[in-house]
Amino acid sequence: MTERPPHGSARPGGRTARTRTAVLTAALDELDVAGFGALTLDKLAVRSGVHVSTIRRRWRTVEGVIGDLLAQQSTTIPTPDSGGLRQDLHELASAIADFHATPRNRNLIEGIAAAAAHDPRVADIVRGAFTARTEHVTQLVQRAVARGELTADTDAKEVIAALSAPFYYRILILRGTVDARLVHTSAEAAYLAARAGAFGPPETETSCRTRKDTPHEGAPTAVLRAHA
Amino acid sequence: MTERPPHGSARPGGRTARTRTAVLTAALDELDVAGFGALTLDKLAVRSGVHVSTIRRRWRTVEGVIGDLLAQQSTTIPTPDSGGLRQDLHELASAIADFHATPRNRNLIEGIAAAAAHDPRVADIVRGAFTARTEHVTQLVQRAVARGELTADTDAKEVIAALSAPFYYRILILRGTVDARLVHTSAEAAYLAARAGAFGPPETETSCRTRKDTPHEGAPTAVLRAHA
Structure with missing residues (x-):
């Protein structure tokens, strides 16, 4: 592979794909053992067999690995x-x-x-x-x-x-x-x-005639202001 | 005050209550400026005027401050x-x-x-x-x-x-x-x-006769296993 593939889109079966599978599987396994708070790149390196510098280069942080894991897992339901x-x-x-x-x-x-x-x-x-x-x-x-x-x-x-x-x-x-x-x-x-x-569509929102039509974004309540 | 009051239950108006108000208000103000990820005890100390060692002793971490803030804010709706x-x-x-x-x-x-x-x-x-x-x-x-x-x-x-x-x-x-x-x-x-x-109560859950009655806790799907 002479060019760096886009994040998470390596050809299936290639070395990059195998690295991704190893690291994401290790992340899931670590999440079985403990929560996200205990996850570190070093633990992922030990469990996956992928060097920590490789993991850091590709995903940068634990957050990056978790994000990629979600992208993979969210299609499984x-x-x-x-x-x-x-x-x-x-x-x-x-x-x-x-x-x-x-x-x-x-x-x-x-x-x-x-x-x-x-x-x-x-x-x-x-x-x-x-x-x-x-x-x-x-x-x-x-x-x-x-x-x-x-x-x-x-x-x-x-x-x-x-x-x-x-x-x-x-x-x-x-x-x-x-x-x-x-x-x-x-x-x-x-x-x-x-x-x-x-x-139903917004046009049919007449079912609740007493609904307030004021926009909610940018309208902090007095109650909260009193607490600030 | 000769004894240390329980967390968050100081007498209103006392020094402990004023410290709490100052720090929680500073936390809300910092959250206005940036997200939780940018919050530090040092920033809270600067904004509240409360010494960082006092904040650390009482709340231990930024997470502790945020938890206490929630306890205060959740009654405002x-x-x-x-x-x-x-x-x-x-x-x-x-x-x-x-x-x-x-x-x-x-x-x-x-x-x-x-x-x-x-x-x-x-x-x-x-x-x-x-x-x-x-x-x-x-x-x-x-x-x-x-x-x-x-x-x-x-x-x-x-x-x-x-x-x-x-x-x-x-x-x-x-x-x-x-x-x-x-x-x-x-x-x-x-x-x-x-x-x-x-x-309605579980007893009347006959409205959907095709509902599966298997418990869901502890029943991982084959699909997820295949990904693990």
Whole structure:
């Protein structure tokens, strides 16, 4: 290989690809053992057999490795196609729960949230990975529209976000564990809200006439100001 | 004061309370200027006028300061009481959006997600603060039950979680901004799902007969194993 390939796009089977696989696998294994906070480039070097200077040259920091790992892992959750929206949403919720059932993936999610706060480059990778994944999964909603289960004006991305959000809220904010009850509730809530038209276009937002139309960006509350 | 007060419980107006106010205010001001990643104890010392050794003795790390700041800030979002569930949920969503409209609070949320990944003590503080806050806000759901808008078996905490989750998903995972559309959608989805019975007790989970009853904890998927 005479030219340096773009980050993460080496030819499959090449030496660069093997190095990437070794380092990302080592990162997952380390995340099995401990949280993101304990991860170091030296540990990755020992476990992967790749020299630490090679790792540093390619990924720069632990945050860089975690970001690349996310880009790799975010495509591993399958998109259900059961023939019915409700069942599809329950299967998707189950798949998300399965993903987070392993310490490594739970630690990965915690790690990317931490890394993104420290490194804008990681924040971009996280945004890109989840945006691409959400767009892929919207197939499930589009099929429901085609079957007549949802109206054509349903915002498919918002349906997927509504189903996914409770898992990340549980893990990152409530610091709790994902259980079967959460799987059921998140799937049912997304389904029933979608069927009831909660994800319709902005034009139909007359269902709540008392909604305030003031923009929220740049409008700090007096309450918070009083605390500052 | 002859004895050291418990962390964060000093008498109002005392020297310890003034020190806490100075340091937490300095932390919020620093979060206005830059993200959590740029925060240091030295910067907090300069801005607050409190000696860095005092800050280190009381909070140990930047993570400790951020955790304490969250405990203080998490009580600042008011609980609406408009007389109707739908309006209450829209007002709550607006209040959450207002909270996140300031860079300082957005950086605070990013900061606590990062700090909790590195420090189990902060994770405990985050869990405690959001659990207490959620329980407080469930008043809103209990009033809706009393008015007959929801059935008595509604899981009030899950209604609040469903409304809140999309904001943290947008900020921490999709790395996007909170806008009026998100306020509307999260409130409507929580309302319509609650009205349709999505947050009922586990016993009534027969609404989806095809749900898998396998536990999700400890059940890694073959797909993920193949990647590991």
